[in-house]
Amino acid sequence: MPLRTDEDWRHGAVLLDSEHTRFALWAPDAYYVSVELEDGPSLAMLPQNNGWFVLELRCPVGSRYRFNIDDERQVPDPASRAQAGDVHAPSVVVDQAYHWEHPAWLGRPWHEAVIYELHVGLLGGYAEVEKHLSRLAQIGITAIELMPLAQFPGERNWGYDGVYPYAPQASYGSPEQLKHLIDTAHGHGLMVILDVVYNHFGPDGNYLGVYAKDFFREDLHTPWGAAIDFRRQEVRDFFIDNALMWLLEYRFDGLRLDAVHAINDPTFLQEFAHRVRQQITPSRHVWLNLENELNQASLLQQGFDAQWNDDGHNALHVLLTGEHDAYYADFAHEPTHKLARCLSQGFVYQGESNRHGHSRGQPSGHLPPSAFVLFLQNHDQIGNRAFGERLSQLCPAPALRAATTLLLLSPMIPLLFMGDEWAASEPFLFFTSHHGELADAVREGRRGEFADFPAFADEAQRQRIPDPNAQSTFDASRPSFAALSLDTDKGLDHQQWQALYQQLLDLRHQHIVPRLPDTxxxxxxxxxxxxxxxxxxxxxxxxxxxxxxxxxxxxxxxxxxxxxxxxxxxxxxxxxxxxxxxxxxxxxxxxxxxxxxxxxxxxxx
The missing domain is CATH 2.60.40.1180 (Golgi alpha-mannosidase II)
Known part of the structure; x- marks a missing residue:
C-alpha cells in the first residue's frame, strides 16, 4: 500500500482497515526506528521529512507493539490509543468503530449547562459511573465532567500525571466501555465533558525527551519542568488531533482545558479553537472551557465558551469560612466588594495586582454571565487542602444553603463537585500510586506545600498530612452514596440536601435557562x-x-x-x-x- 503524504499523517497507530495499520512517530532525534510487534517481527519504519518515521503493515486490531529507538530503547507509542496495562507496557492497536445507540444525539446548548465534575476511579470505573446517570439527570444535572483520563502510572491518580493523552486509563475500563458510558449518558440527556491536560506530561513514563527533544523548550520552565514547545507544528497537531479524537471518535460533548496559563503560546489556543470548530458539524453543540489563572477575557471571544471563575469561588470561600491563607489572601481585603464585582462583571481581577505584585486579568464586564463557570467546590479547591475537607465541614449549613442558592440560580453556569448535592462528608484528598524515589518525592513535596501555612508550621504537624501514595488515602476519598438511602437522621439530612438541589435546579430550568441567552x-x-x-x-x-x-x-x-x-x-x-x-x-x-x-x-x- 502506498504511503500517504505528510499532511495526512496522524501521530500513533491508525487502523486503515480490519487488517492494516499505519504507524507514525515523530522522532527528529532518532536515526533508526522500528515497530516491534509483541507476537511478530521487528519492522523498520521509513524515515520521512521533518523527523517523521512511518510504516503501514498488516497488523490487526488488538496487536501489541512498541517502538524501538536506534536499537537502544523500546518505548510505548506517545499517541497510544490504549495501553496493555501501565505506562511502561506495550501499546495496543484499537478499532475506533463503535455501534452508537444514540447516533442522532447533537448535544445541548451552552446556556442549559449544569455541570457535575466527578472522578471516574473513585466511583469504580466507567461502568460504575453509568449507575449514577439516572439520578443525576433527575436532579437536574445536564452534563457530567470527567477528570482527566489520559493513561497515568499506577491505578490511582487525580489524572493530571497522565503521559499518554490518547489512551483512556486502562484501570477504569476499555475504550469500548468509555464509549458505552458516553452513549448511555446521551440516552439520559446528559452531555459529557472531558478534562484534558495539554500543558505538561506526568513525571513517570514520558519518553519523548529521548527521541523528540524539540517537543520541549529548555529555555522556558513551568511548575512541571521544561515547557512544551507549541512553536512546533508537530507539537500543536499532537494535541489538536487528540482533542478531535475525543470529540469525533468518542463523541465527547466538550473539553475543559486544564491550566492554559502554563501554555506559553497564545496562538496555539486560538488555532486550537478554530480547528476544533472547523471540524465539528455546525448542528452539534460542543463546549470548550478553560482554566486560566491569567483571566484572559479575550480568549472567551475566540472560540471558547467559558472559563472556570476561580475569582468567584475564592471570594465566596473567604466569606463562608473566614480563611485567608495562600491564594485566599488575594480576597481577604473587602471580600464582599469582590463578590459584588464578580456578580456584575465576571472576573474580580481585571488587571489589578495580586499579593505577589503581579498584574492579573483583563476587563470582563463586556462578557455575558454565561461566559463564567461558577462553583462552590471543585477537585482543586477541596483536594488542595491538607485534609481535603468539604464546605459542609467548614461553614454553617444555613450559610452553605444560601451560597448554593446563588450558585444554582445566578445566570453564571453552575458546576458541582461529586457529593456536593447531598453534602457528602467524605474528604477528597490528593492521591497517586507512585513508587520508589518518585513516591517519596511526591509525599514530601505535598507536605512541603503547606510549610507556609500557620497550622503546619511545625514538621510534626505536616507529617499528619495523608500520604498521597497510600491506598487508605484513595479509599478515604470515595463518596459514600449509600448515605442517601440510610433511614437515619444523618441519611435524612443528606436526602434533604439532595431535595434542595433538585428544587433549585427545577427552578433554574423553569425560570432561568429559557431566559438566559442575551442576559x-x-x-x-x-x-x-x-x-x-x-x-x-x-x-x-x-x-x-x-x-x-x-x-x-x-x-x-x-x-x-x-x-x-x-x-x-x-x-x-x-x-x-x-x-x-x-x-x-x-x-x-x-x-x-x-x-x-x-x-x-x-x-x-
Whole structure:
C-alpha cells in the first residue's frame, strides 16, 4: 500500500482497515526506528521529512507493539490509543468503530449547562459511573465532567500525571466501555465533558525527551519542568488531533482545558479553537472551557465558551469560612466588594495586582454571565487542602444553603463537585500510586506545600498530612452514596440536601435557562459585610434579582420591597416576608424575577 503524504499523517497507530495499520512517530532525534510487534517481527519504519518515521503493515486490531529507538530503547507509542496495562507496557492497536445507540444525539446548548465534575476511579470505573446517570439527570444535572483520563502510572491518580493523552486509563475500563458510558449518558440527556491536560506530561513514563527533544523548550520552565514547545507544528497537531479524537471518535460533548496559563503560546489556543470548530458539524453543540489563572477575557471571544471563575469561588470561600491563607489572601481585603464585582462583571481581577505584585486579568464586564463557570467546590479547591475537607465541614449549613442558592440560580453556569448535592462528608484528598524515589518525592513535596501555612508550621504537624501514595488515602476519598438511602437522621439530612438541589435546579430550568441567552448584568450593590444584591436583565427583558446575606448579622435593605408573586425562592422560607419589612436576616438568599410589564406597572404607580 502506498504511503500517504505528510499532511495526512496522524501521530500513533491508525487502523486503515480490519487488517492494516499505519504507524507514525515523530522522532527528529532518532536515526533508526522500528515497530516491534509483541507476537511478530521487528519492522523498520521509513524515515520521512521533518523527523517523521512511518510504516503501514498488516497488523490487526488488538496487536501489541512498541517502538524501538536506534536499537537502544523500546518505548510505548506517545499517541497510544490504549495501553496493555501501565505506562511502561506495550501499546495496543484499537478499532475506533463503535455501534452508537444514540447516533442522532447533537448535544445541548451552552446556556442549559449544569455541570457535575466527578472522578471516574473513585466511583469504580466507567461502568460504575453509568449507575449514577439516572439520578443525576433527575436532579437536574445536564452534563457530567470527567477528570482527566489520559493513561497515568499506577491505578490511582487525580489524572493530571497522565503521559499518554490518547489512551483512556486502562484501570477504569476499555475504550469500548468509555464509549458505552458516553452513549448511555446521551440516552439520559446528559452531555459529557472531558478534562484534558495539554500543558505538561506526568513525571513517570514520558519518553519523548529521548527521541523528540524539540517537543520541549529548555529555555522556558513551568511548575512541571521544561515547557512544551507549541512553536512546533508537530507539537500543536499532537494535541489538536487528540482533542478531535475525543470529540469525533468518542463523541465527547466538550473539553475543559486544564491550566492554559502554563501554555506559553497564545496562538496555539486560538488555532486550537478554530480547528476544533472547523471540524465539528455546525448542528452539534460542543463546549470548550478553560482554566486560566491569567483571566484572559479575550480568549472567551475566540472560540471558547467559558472559563472556570476561580475569582468567584475564592471570594465566596473567604466569606463562608473566614480563611485567608495562600491564594485566599488575594480576597481577604473587602471580600464582599469582590463578590459584588464578580456578580456584575465576571472576573474580580481585571488587571489589578495580586499579593505577589503581579498584574492579573483583563476587563470582563463586556462578557455575558454565561461566559463564567461558577462553583462552590471543585477537585482543586477541596483536594488542595491538607485534609481535603468539604464546605459542609467548614461553614454553617444555613450559610452553605444560601451560597448554593446563588450558585444554582445566578445566570453564571453552575458546576458541582461529586457529593456536593447531598453534602457528602467524605474528604477528597490528593492521591497517586507512585513508587520508589518518585513516591517519596511526591509525599514530601505535598507536605512541603503547606510549610507556609500557620497550622503546619511545625514538621510534626505536616507529617499528619495523608500520604498521597497510600491506598487508605484513595479509599478515604470515595463518596459514600449509600448515605442517601440510610433511614437515619444523618441519611435524612443528606436526602434533604439532595431535595434542595433538585428544587433549585427545577427552578433554574423553569425560570432561568429559557431566559438566559442575551442576559446582561445590571450591577450589584454591597449592603453590608457579607451581604450583596445583584440584578441582571434577562433575555426576555425581565429582571432577575438576588439578595444574599452570608454574614452572621441581619442587614437593612434599602432597595424596593419585593412583591411576593415575584419571589421564586427564599432561604429560609420566612426570608421573603422579613425582607419586605426591610431586613435581610443572616444566612439568607432571596431570588426574584420581575417581568418587564410588571416593572412598567410599578413605575406607573
Amino acid at each position: 446582561w448584568a445590571l450591577g450589584s450593590q454591597v449592603l453590608a459585610e457579607g451581604a450583596v444584591t445583584a440584578r441582571w436583565r434577562m433575555g426576555d427583558g425581565s429582571i432577575l434579582r438576588i439578595d444574599l446575606n452570608l454574614g452572621a448579622q441581619p442587614v437593612n435593605i434599602d432597595a424596593d420591597p419585593l412583591p411576593s408573586e415575584h419571589i421564586i425562592f427564599a432561604s429560609p422560607s420566612d426570608a421573603a416576608e422579613l425582607s419586605r419589612r426591610g431586613t435581610l436576616n443572616p444566612y439568607t438568599a432571596i431570588v426574584s424575577l420581575t417581568a418587564t410589564d410588571a416593572l412598567e406597572e410599578q413605575d406607573d404607580q
